Amino acid sequence: MRKMLLPIATIWWREIIRFYRQRSRLFSAIAQPLVFWILIGSGLSASFQPSGVVNGPGYIEYFYPGIVVLVLLFTAIFATISVVNDRREGFLQGVLVAPVPRWRIVLAQALGGTTLALGQGVLLLILAPITGIRFGVASLFITLGVMVLLAFGLTNLGLLIAWRMDSTQGFHAIMNLLLIPIWLLSGAFFPSTGVPGWLAWTMKFNPLTYGLAAFRHSLYLDTSVKAFGDGPSWTLSMLITSLFCVLTYVGATFTASAQAN
Amino acid sequence: MGRMGAHPQSSNLATFQPNADCLIEVENLSHRYQTRQVLNKVSFNVSCGEIFGLLGPNGSGKTTLFRILSTLMPITSGTVRILGYDLTTAVKAIRHRLGVVFQHPGLDVKLTVVENLRHHGHLYGISGKTLRHRIAELLEQVGVSDRATDRVEVLSGGLQRRVELAKAMLHSPRVLLLDEPTSGLDVIARRQLNAELRALADTENILVFLTTHLLDDAEACNRVGILNNGSLVAIGAPDELKAQVGGDVVRIEGEVSERLSTAIAEKFSVSPVLTGGHLRVECERGHEFVRDLVAAFPNEIQTVQFGRPTLEDVFTKLTGNPFI
Numbered sequence: 131m132r133k134m135l136l137p138i139a140t141i142w143w144r145e146i147i148r149f150y151r152q153r154s155r156l157f158s159a160i161a162q163p164l165v166f167w168i169l170i171g172s173g174l175s176a177s178f179q180p181s182g183v184v185n186g187p188g189y190i191e192y193f194y195p196g197i198v199v200l201v202l203l204f205t206a207i208f209a210t211i212s213v214v215n216d217r218r219e220g221f222l223q224g225v226l227v228a229p230v231p232r233w234r235i236v237l238a239q240a241l242g243g244t245t246l247a248l249g250q251g252v253l254l255l256i257l258a259p260i261t262g263i264r265f266g267v268a269s270l271f272i273t274l275g276v277m278v279l280l281a282f283g284l285t286n287l288g289l290l291i292a293w294r295m296d297s298t299q300g301f302h303a304i305m306n307l308l309l310i311p312i313w314l315l316s317g318a319f320f321p322s323t324g325v326p327g328w329l330a331w332t333m334k335f336n337p338l339t340y341g342l343a344a345f346r347h348s349l350y351l352d353t354s355v356k357a358f359g360d361g362p363s364w365t366l367s368m369l370i371t372s373l374f375c376v377l378t379y380v381g382a383t384f385t386a387s388a389q390a391n
Numbered sequence: 392m393g394r395m396g397a398h399p400q401s402s403n404l405a406t407f408q409p410n411a412d413c414l415i416e417v418e419n420l421s422h423r424y425q426t427r428q429v430l431n432k433v434s435f436n437v438s439c440g441e442i443f444g445l446l447g448p449n450g451s452g453k454t455t456l457f458r459i460l461s462t463l464m465p466i467t468s469g470t471v472r473i474l475g476y477d478l479t480t481a482v483k484a485i486r487h488r489l490g491v492v493f494q495h496p497g498l499d500v501k502l503t504v505v506e507n508l509r510h511h512g513h514l515y516g517i518s519g520k521t522l523r524h525r526i527a528e529l530l531e532q533v534g535v536s537d538r539a540t541d542r543v544e545v546l547s548g549g550l551q552r553r554v555e556l557a558k559a560m561l562h563s564p565r566v567l568l569l570d571e572p573t574s575g576l577d578v579i580a581r582r583q584l585n586a587e588l589r590a591l592a593d594t595e596n597i598l599v600f601l602t603t604h605l606l607d608d609a610e611a612c613n614r615v616g617i618l619n620n621g622s623l624v625a626i627g628a629p630d631e632l633k634a635q636v637g638g639d640v641v642r643i644e645g646e647v648s649e650r651l652s653t654a655i656a657e658k659f660s661v662s663p664v665l666t667g668g669h670l671r672v673e674c675e676r677g678h679e680f681v682r683d684l685v686a687a688f689p690n691e692i693q694t695v696q697f698g699r700p701t702l703e704d705v706f707t708k709l710t711g712n713p714f715i
Contacts, residue, residue: 133516140513144499151501220495224558227461228514229486 137230138238145209145242159204160250167197191261195346196318198254199338202247202281203313207305209243210288214295232387236289240379243285244278251277258349269351276348279371280341286378293385316342317361340370414438415460415566415600420469422455422621429455431621432469437614439565442592442599444612446702448714452621453602454494457570460600461491474565487515490564490597492555494571500544504535504554507543508561515562529557533587549580556587560595567591569601573608585611606702606714617706624709629702636700636708639677641684643670645693658687666713671704 149155171190178189216222225235255273258265265273287309295301313319315329316338322330333339344367362370415437422430430452437443447453458464459471462482471478473485498507505526512522530536533553535546543551552572559567572588573581585608592599601608609615610629617625617632625632643655647670652663655672659680663672674680677697685692706714 136513136516136518140510144502144510147506148499148501220493220497221499223463223493223495224491224497224511225514226463227486227489227491228511229483229516230514 134234137228138234138241141225141235141238142242142245145212145239146245148212149209149246155208156250159208160201160253163197163200163204164254166200167193171197191263192321193319194258194261194263195342195349196313196316198251198277199280199316199318199342199345200313201254202251202277203284203309205247205250206243206281206284206288207301207309209239209246209285210292211298211301213239213289213292214298214301218296233383236286236293236379236383236386239289240282240285240382243288244281247281247285248274248277251281263349265349265351269348272351273345273348276341276344276368276371279375280345283337283341283371283375283378286375286382289382290378290385293382293389312336312338315339318342321361337370337374340367341374343367344371414472414474415443415598416470416472417460418470420456420459420466420471422452422459422464422467424455429621433618433621433623435616435623435626437598437600439598440592440596441614442588442601442612444609444615445600445602445618446604446606446609446615446706447602447618448604451618453604453618454570456618457568457602461493461568461570462486462489487562488565490559490562490567492552492559492567492569492572494574496551497555498543498551498558501542503540503542504530504546505539507554508558511558511561517562525561525563526557529560530554533557549576549583552576552580552584553587556584556591560591563595564597566598566600569599571603572601573603573605581605581608609702615702617702617709619706619710619712625705632702632705633700636704637673638675639673639680640698640700640704641672641674641677641680642696643672643684643692643694644668644696651688651691654688655684659683664707664711666707666711669713671707673700673704673708 167190171193174193175189213222216225252274255277291304291308292301295304315333315336317333318338322333322339325333340362343361344364346361347364347367361367415435417436418434420430420433421428433452433456445453445456455464459466459478460473462478462485466479474488476484478485499510502510508526508529509522512518512525517525526539527536530539533556535550535553535557538546538550543554546554556572559569567588569588573584576584588599588601589611591597601612603609612629614626614628615632616623625635645668647665647668649665652665652670655661655663655670659672659674661672661674661680663670665671672680681695681697685695703714706712
């Protein structure tokens with residue numbers, strides 16, 4: 131058991147220590163979503179009433195869970211970009227010739243990304259009371275749990291892509307064409323209620339829609355306020371989010387194994 | 392650097408006894424990349440205590456062969472056994488016993504020397520006191536003890552390479568593979584690294600396999616395999632290989648024309664080889680040949696070099712190409 135955990139722990143530890151020594155990453159992953167939130171949230175709050183929500187929260191509160199998820203997404207992306215760099219610089223080759231199965235390497239990388247994302251997500255969670263969201267102890271723990279799932283799934287999604295990439299330029303293209311749209315169409319920016327049919331269907335098939343819904347549910351667990359329209363149920367959201375975690379992790383492991391035997 | 396005086400084995404190669412516990416065996420290894428035959432039926436054996444150099448110009452297939460041996464590329468045709476384990480079926484057993492130094496630096500520059508080594512030790516399941524002792528021992532051996540807590544990014548290229556060597560040796564491998572280990576190092580650092588490898592091969596009785604495109608590095612090996620266009624064209628001790636080239640070698644440099652080449656061939660009954668604008672002539676009693684040559688063609692010859700054959704001459708003789 132110890133022999134199995136040691137490689138995982140050491141790869142995880144390296145992800146954390148590297149992050150700590152490049153603190154600009156902390157800034158870039160948090161500052162951008164925060165600016166989005168304040169500017170877009172304030173700008174739209176005057177004219178935007180989330181559809182399907184009567185006497186609900188203002189836009190700045192509606193947008194808040196989406197921003198937390200964006201921070202998780204950004205951190206996960208930055209963590210996986212370091213995989214691309216490791217590959218290019220040769221560090222990863224040294225790990226790949228070690229007698230460590232690929233699934234353990236990927237698991238360690240995913241846990242590293244998850245830890246970093248969770249840390250930054252928690253920093254943002256401190257701002258929740260400002261928006262008027264109040265949660266108790268139970269709600270807080272469940273929220274943290276959902277954040278772990280989301281961060282793990284998103285990091286694995288990033289790893290799935292990063293293990294195929296030779297350059298960070300390629301990764302940026304994927305990020306703009308795939309990862310950001312996934313976030314935009316997850317209900318983070320606007321609810322699916324009332325949007326054109328094709329868009330509603332796209333959002334229905336977007337796994338992050340369920341991740342975001344799970345996160346909203348957990349935030350409002352202690353209050354009776356319903357912060358969104360007719361989104362997916364708590365059970366369905368949790369189920370699909372968990373499934374997303376498993377599938378992306380398995381996918382990332384397969385990709386890593388196929389890339390370097 | 393010439394030869395380093397420190398290889399007693401090179402004269403008595405016959406004493407290398409193949410030993411199933413300590414060996415790389417490559418048989419009929421072929422590899423295709425799309426339509427190109429990168430490796431063509433390569434076969435050779437390497438034993439423990441031996442430093443084997445794979446010499447070849449860029450694009451000769453060295454890197455492919457290296458990646459296959461280091462377990463990062465699957466074998467498509469042929470067999471490779473390392474320490475008796477088949478590379479296709481016993482990868483894990485091989486990985487435990489293999490130390491690899493890649494051409495691209497494999498250290499994390501944001502971590503300190505010790506942190507890099509600790510990370511590596513953990514990957515191989517070594518921890519605690521055993522790991523601490525082994526790290527201290529190896530840093531001492533490669534002479535980097537005083538920089539142990541420095542981040543790798545502040546170390547010179549030569550020191551970084553030595554830390555890489557310590558890292559590759561940390562889990563006490565039986566086989567050490569190095570891809571172009573001296574690239575980017577200055578002459579002094581190269582010499583030190585070659586001496587370090589010699590000491591390792593002798594004291595720890597490990598097998599050292601390295602690739603290089605530098606003739607000096609190849610000279611420092613016990614045995615050299617010369618790879619050209621995916622085929623192994625020669626294998627043997629540097630002295631043996633050089634003995635294949637008869638007598639002395641005279642190189643005529645500068646603008647040498649076909650016509651001059653023909654004229655020299657006719658006049659002295661030799662068979663010169665024109666490669667890359669230079670003319671190579673193998674001959675006995677080179678000093679007399681040079682004298683007669685300059686006297687016969689006083690206006691056409693600008694620079695003449697005369698010397699004992701080098702591995703470059705071996706390569707040119709076997710392939711008909713200049714070694715670039």
